[in-house]
Amino acid sequence: MRFLRRLEGEKVNFNEALDKRAAIVEEALDRYLPSADVYPQILHQAMRYSVMSGGKRLRPVMVMAVAEAAGGKADNVLPAACALEMIHSYSLIHDDLPAMDDDDYRRGRPTNHKIYGEAMAILAGDALLTMAFGLLAKCSNSRPEDVVKVIAEVAAAAGTSGMIGGQVVDTFSAGEEINADTLEYIHRNKTGALYRAAVRTGAILAGAEEKKLAVLTEYAEYLGLAFQIKDDILDIEGDAAKIGKPVGSDLKNNKATYPSLFGMAQAKKKACQAADKALSALKLFGNEADFLRELVQFVIERDF
């Protein structure tokens, strides 16, 4: 793996930059979400419970970082960044439902339906998905035709040929023998599609030219793959306290993963290869893409 060679100080700088961006996202999410004392309060409380429960905020941070790498301003794409996070958050609320993965904990806290009940969890998820598109429509600093393009892309990425398609295949193939093609389909769609959309959203809203959009898309695809393989690895080797959920849940649910299909050593190799390709995709860019480069390393090295 030909990663950036760097001093410990640079790593600290990256973590600081990541935290700073995540804090901007948190503040914006808090501002965009209806206040918990607005009627009907319980709905807004349920939405806030999940969205404001932390998490790495990688998708919105990517929207902002890509917009900057493409010559735009992070502030201008903040509504879109938060929209992507809300879509991610809704998908987790619905995935955790008893009819789906039936998970009791998420990020170390009881899942939404354990606190608010199933009906409210379904509605809070619906509301976050709906609000996400409302926020995308509020990117008034970008050209309207670019906003429309982004909305079409996000809808495709979150829909049946993207995230929901991946979720369906994942849910309905649990316990079955699946092959590498199906595993790739699940990951490319269930998580990869939204990463891809996050990157393209930042680039399109910043008015990136076609060539840059194409290589950033390639970056997104490999970064998403690296992220997913690493997630699979952490489900086996991770520390439950750090990742905020029990380890071994994929095994318990009989889900196919990269380590289960290829063995741990090969899975780690695949993660590094994907990371390398994500970095190679950025060679068109100079320093303005350094944050995106560091992000690759972060995704591979994280222990949470």
Next chain:
Amino acid sequence: MRFLRRLEGEKVNFNEALDKRAAIVEEALDRYLPSADVYPQILHQAMRYSVMSGGKRLRPVMVMAVAEAAGGKADNVLPAACALEMIHSYSLIHDDLPAMDDDDYRRGRPTNHKIYGEAMAILAGDALLTMAFGLLAKCSNSRPEDVVKVIAEVAAAAGTSGMIGGQVVDTFSAGEEINADTLEYIHRNKTGALYRAAVRTGAILAGAEEKKLAVLTEYAEYLGLAFQIKDDILDIEGDAAKIGKPVGSDLKNNKATYPSLFGMAQAKKKACQAADKALSALKLFGNEADFLRELVQFVIERDF
């Protein structure tokens, strides 16, 4: 009620016009929805099961009729019309879930989760909501800034200050004593907001001037109210075979309705008053709004 005085032949003409528009919507929905043999098939089958199960198609027909009344072309707003129908359809799938209203039948057929299971019903609903925004973004015959405006409006109408807000209050006030204000909140948001959005979508995409947009919005609000009161009346006086669900379900679920709160005679009077106001709102328009006028009468007189 100072309704249109008309010959029996005119009523037939309206019903034919309504059927013709509904058929255009059906054909378009069939075209826009992913084919049932596209992977993952079960998801697309579940989506189609609910969307293609008939229904009056009033919302999409309103989008088209309003666009025409405002000087636009019905064909140009067809993606938006279908988007509104998909949002309506998703809301019914989720409302019928065991955790929500727990209904076994809808339009005379088993509800989505009775056929496909709860997990798939949740995901099919999510997918329809997502696809709706993708379709709105495909209204390429309208100005991009108008498309963005419509997406913001539809998201607001379908969200926590609209349909979902109304659904939350409806679900969580079942069995409780509620007053006229709460009943009005529920109806104005749960069903009214989407009618309003349908009308405004057609008008905005057709480039309607502000004054026309304002009176069409007024029309939509009163039409929605008339529709809802009529729905409440049909739940008591209707024929189960015609309305496609058991009568008395509001009573069974202890839901407040116009007849339960005001008595049947007063409820009918309120429906007629709302219809009158809907018609009055159209006085700015000539013959080009005749279909919208007939629609008011249809909503009041229907027995299904």
